[in-house]
Amino acid sequence: MIRQAKGKTPRRPPKKPSSNEKDPVGVYCRVRPLGVENGECCIEVISSTTIQLHAPEGFKTNRNGEYKETQYSFKKVFGVSVSQIELFEHVAKPLVDDVIHGKNGLLFTYGVTGSGKTFTMTGSPGQGGLLPRALDMLFNSVGPYQAKRYVFKTDDKNGMDVQSEVDALLERQRRENNLPVSKVTSSRQKLDPEIADMITPEEAYKADGVDEDSCYSVFVSYIEIYNNYIYDLLEEIQEDAIKPKPPQSKNLREDQSHNMYVAGCMEVEVKSAEEAFQVFWRGQKKRKVANTRLNRESSRSHSVFIIKLAQAPLDADGDNILQDKNQVTVSQLCLVDLAGSERTGRTGAEGTRIREAGNINQSLLNLRTCIEILRENQMCGTNKMVPYRDSKITHLFKNYFDGEGKVRMIVCVNPKADDYEETLLVMRFAEMTQEVEVARPVDRPIYGFTPGRRHRNQAFKEELSCKLEERGGPVDRDMSSVINQLAHSLPPLPSAEVMDPHDDLTLPRLIEALQNRHRIRQMMIEEYNKSANNLKSALQELDNNLISKDNYIHEQNAKLVEKDKIIQTNRADIERLEKKTKMQEHKIDILQKTTKIYEDDKRSMQQELETRDQRLQRELSEKRRMEQRMHGVVSDTQLKWEKECERRVNAMQLEMQNKLWVKDEKLKQLKAIVTESKTPGRPDPTPRQTQPKRPSKEERLAAKRSASPPPPTTTPVRPLHRRSRSAGGEKWVDHKPPSSLDLGTVLQPVIPNAIQVSAPNEKALSKCDRYVLTHQEVASDGEIQTKLIKGEVMKTRGGGQAVQFTDIETLKQELTTIPSRKRRSSEGAPANGDQSDGAWTDVETRCSVAVGMRAGSNMGPGLEHHGITKRRKP
The missing domain is CATH 3.40.850.10 (Kinesin motor domain)
Structure with a gap:
């Protein structure tokens, strides 16, 4: 039974120590x-x-x-x-x-x-x-x-x-x-x-x-x-x-x-x-x-x-x-x-x-x-x-x-x-x-009991063992059970209480019981002596048998001594080997740790290498995509510039051809005038000194846009008939607003194989290669002029269409007047020998007077103009 003392204080210390040290x-x-x-x-x-x-x-x-x-x-x-x-x-x-x-x-x-x-x-x-x-x-x-x-x-x-x-x-x-058998046996081992x-x-x-x-x-x-x-x-x-x-x-x-x-x-x-x-x-x-x-x-x-x-x-x-x-x-x-x-x-x-x-x-x-x-x-x-x-x-x-x-x-x-x-x-x-x-933490004292309880109990047990040993009783751990067994084997004692001084029964009964217990004790002693004598005789016989075996035992003892020496030597070797084994195990543990570290480092390095390989592959694929993209951009740019160069070359050739044609016309008219002036019976015409007409703003803008490096020095040949590129299979989008007027000019643009629209749309642009916009406005002199704004239809990367404008052609109706030819007065006439030479010295001036027409603006490829310029007389 476990006892607890009353009034004991708890041993758990307080949270905050009372000491301020x-x-x-x-x-x-x-x-x-x-x-x-x-x-x-x-x-x-x-x-x-x-x-x-x-x-x-x-x-x-x-x-x-x-x-x-x-x-x-x-x-x-x-x-x-x-x-x-x-x-x-x-x-x-x-x-x-x-x-x-x-x-x-x-x-x-x-x-x-x-x-x-x-x-x-x-x-x-x-x-x-x-x-x-x-x-x-x-x-x-x-x-x-x-x-x-x-x-x-x-x-x-x-x-x-x-x-x-x-x-x-x-x-x-x-x-x-619950533990496995292997763990139970290992836990019980040393x-x-x-x-x-x-x-x-x-x-x-x-x-x-x-x-x-x-x-x-x-x-x-x-x-x-x-x-x-x-x-x-x-x-x-x-x-x-x-x-x-x-x-x-x-x-x-x-x-x-x-x-x-x-x-x-x-x-x-x-x-x-x-x-x-x-x-x-x-x-x-x-x-x-x-x-x-x-x-x-x-x-x-x-x-x-x-x-x-x-x-x-x-x-x-x-x-x-x-x-x-x-x-x-x-x-x-x-x-x-x-x-x-x-x-x-x-x-x-x-x-x-x-x-x-x-x-x-x-x-x-x-x-x-x-x-x-x-x-x-x-x-x-x-x-x-x-x-x-x-x-x-x-x-x-x-x-x-x-x-x-x-x-x-x-x-x-x-x-x-x-x-x-x-x-x-x-x-x-x-x-x-x-x-x-x-x-500083506070000491934790123990309260409630007197110290030394364990020592007192141990001392009491030792004292009891000594007393039992002195009395000849058992000294082993089953001492109490043996004492109880002996006490129960004896007859019980009767009641020994004497209540009456004249009681003559209690004492005789007690004496009789004691005599019986003494008799039983004597019988037990006799039995004990008999058993002791039998044991002594058995021991004597055993001693006699052992004496005969002493020599054998001595021989075996000598052999055991030799075996003990061998065992001691083996134990020393075993201890030495155990120490060596421990050292080897310690080294093995260190090597295992080092191997694990190297494996972890190897694994991490492999992961890093794989990551870098993946990154390199991504960079290579990105590089290939960039190369393909740049090749595409370069090819697109090269194609664009080839087209631009071709357009500029064609524009320059056309411009040179037009200039050559104008000069030829001027020379023809000059020749006709000269021939007419030398006809007998007709007076010489008096040339009219006029300045050449200044190009308009749109003409100058078109000339700037079509400006390009000078073409190679080749002799232009005026073709008898100029065929447009639209006849070669190019399609045009002819964007004419509904508000445009027909001026009835001699030079009319004819666009074959064209889709006429009043407003451009994606469907029409996707089917054509060129684009022309007709625009009308009032010029500075009050005349209505028509502008043909031309461009190329290009496909974009997103799948749509875009128009890049490349040329502007201006059409305008003008009336030219040719002055009447009168004979010169004799006052200002030069000598007969110098008359023809001096009158025709300024060829350009006379050409500008003689030619009463506008050569026209630069017409780009894809347009043909049919008709001639009419010369009107007042």
């Missing part, structure tokens, strides 16, 4: 040995608390170009010769003591990549780090007082429940039955003692002042924060080779005491340091690592290993655990291995590595921002909000900076000169972190 964040510095021999070193250890940074050669830090040397102070500086055990004794041992006494603790390593953070936290065979030493010290202290498995049970809300030993036994049996290779028995520590009237249970969990997502490294995922499933990220939650925890994180109950370290190593194999230029196994995520200790007091008798949830105290120690800050230019990161490095640097930058704001609030009295929620690493541990436990930081630095700039930033951050103060 604060302690600064403990910052330690550890210097890694210089890896390269004869390399330049930029860090010098001045004392046990101070280091000095020397700027490397070629790095100027002030305006004068001089080297600057800076000193930084820490709580303690550990040089290259400091061992792992000394580091644990100064930094982690006080935190383990606090966890055993119900206080929380946070320890994290900080530094650039390749500075030795993982080695400080985990260590290597023969040089165990902080984590395995903390586990060893914890189990050395509370190991004898651990509760049975499954007595403490997590409630998935960052709390602990206590169940009875019967329920715990049933749960153990149920879980063992665990692989990897931690024994890291910690020697001489280096073991044990905490003082452990409460022996409480029962303890240890739970561990292991998570990583990768790309600002939380993943459980201990979660068992069924691997599917065909379609593997990625791990699911976890979320942060807040419990009833406003403490942050990872919801759904797997917490494993462990009963020894070896088992705990084996669980840690199982999760360590799943952690994200990568190979960079600065580190072969660079951590790509922040890892958090949480050691949770649950303790509950025993009842008043010191036998059972109190099943009261309010009496359970839960304390935890968080060991954080932060990923190193890095520059992608130095690490040569590409693709996924760049994204990982950016997330790592962003989370570390947010940690620095939180520390800066905390320092400013404490030193300047401000009340700025600390951005804990900007990253998961700060949001998870915000309770520690608010006073839920001690905070310790180990700054790991690499003394090589290449890391000087990054180391300088790390030192500045460490110097600022030391100025942040965290509230």
Whole structure:
């Protein structure tokens, strides 16, 4: 039966500590040995608390170009010769003591990549780090007082429940039955003692002042924060080779005491340091690592290993655990291995590595921002909000900076000169972190029972065993059952109460009963003696038989001694081979990780190569399309310019032919006038000096548009009959507005094979090659003139038609008058010898007078003019 004391106080501490005392964040510095021999070193250890940074050669830090040397102070500086055990004794041992006494603790390593953070936290065979030493010290202290498995049970809300030993036994049996046979047999085997290779028995520590009237249970969990997502490294995922499933990220939650925890994180109950370290190593194999230029196994995520200790007091008798949830105290120690800050230019990161490095640097930058704001609030009295929620690493541990436990930081630095700039930033951050103060946690006393209950119960059992041994009773664990059996075999005693002094029956009855019990006792002694004699005789016979076998036994013993020697030799070989096997397994794990990293890099590079190939194919196809498009544009432009050149050449030829024809006409008329003037009986005509008519504006515009480089010097030949190109199969769109008037001029345009429209439309343009627009307007002299605006129909890329105007032809009716020829007076007549020569010197002037017609405008191809110019007399 479990008893609970009345009036006991809850063991859960209040949220806000009543003490106003604060302690600064403990910052330690550890210097890694210089890896390269004869390399330049930029860090010098001045004392046990101070280091000095020397700027490397070629790095100027002030305006004068001089080297600057800076000193930084820490709580303690550990040089290259400091061992792992000394580091644990100064930094982690006080935190383990606090966890055993119900206080929380946070320890994290900080530094650039390749500075030795993982080695400080985990260590290597023969040089165990902080984590395995903390586990060893914890189990050395509370190991004898651990509760049975499954007595403490997590409630998935960052709390602990206590169940009875019967329920715990049933749960153990149920879980063992649910496990496969292979796992049950492997779990019952002895665990692989990897931690024994890291910690020697001489280096073991044990905490003082452990409460022996409480029962303890240890739970561990292991998570990583990768790309600002939380993943459980201990979660068992069924691997599917065909379609593997990625791990699911976890979320942060807040419990009833406003403490942050990872919801759904797997917490494993462990009963020894070896088992705990084996669980840690199982999760360590799943952690994200990568190979960079600065580190072969660079951590790509922040890892958090949480050691949770649950303790509950025993009842008043010191036998059972109190099943009261309010009496359970839960304390935890968080060991954080932060990923190193890095520059992608130095690490040569590409693709996924760049994204990982950016997330790592962003989370570390947010940690620095939180520390800066905390320092400013404490030193300047401000009340700025600390951005804990900007990253998961700060949001998870915000309770520690608010006073839920001690905070310790180990700054790991690499003394090589290449890391000087990054180391300088790390030192500045460490110097600022030391100025942040965290509230000191309050002690958690235990009330309600007198201490030493377990010792008193143990002492009572030992005293009872000694008394039974002195009396010759059984000393084994079934002592009570044997005593009860002997007591029930004797006859019961009658009632020995004497109520009357004259009672003569009670005493004789009691005497008789005692005599019977004495007689039975004598009989039992006789039977015991007989059995003892029989046993002695049997033993004597056995001794006699054994004496004859002594010689044989001695011979066998000699052989066994020889076998023992062989066995000892084999054991030594087995131990040596086991150590060698462990080393090989460790190397195999490293090679497997490296192979996985190379495979991931190969896969990413293949994906990148495929992406680039696709991009190249797209660029090539785009280039081909552009080439085809440009070829099309070039061919269209070439065809257009060929047509334009042909049009200009034809226009120039026509213009030259017209000019030649005009000159021929002028010469013919001149010849006719000369011939007529020399006819006898007729007087010589008096030439009329007139100026040639100036071309109109439309004629000048048409001449400018048809201007082109001078044609080759060939003698134009006036054709007897000019045939238009429309006869060759070209179709025209004759656009005549309904308002045009018929002037009745002699030169009339005739357009064969034309479609006459009053308004242009797409259907008519699609069937024709040329276009002419008839336009009428009043000229400056009051006459109506007709303009024929001509163009070419071209197909557009969109499937439509467009008209490009190329020529304008102007038709105008004019009346020309020829002056009457009179004889010259004899006063102004020259001499007979010079009369004909002097009268016909100005041929052009006389041609302009003689020719009373307009030669006409430039008529483009496709139009024919039938008729002649009439000469009218007044």
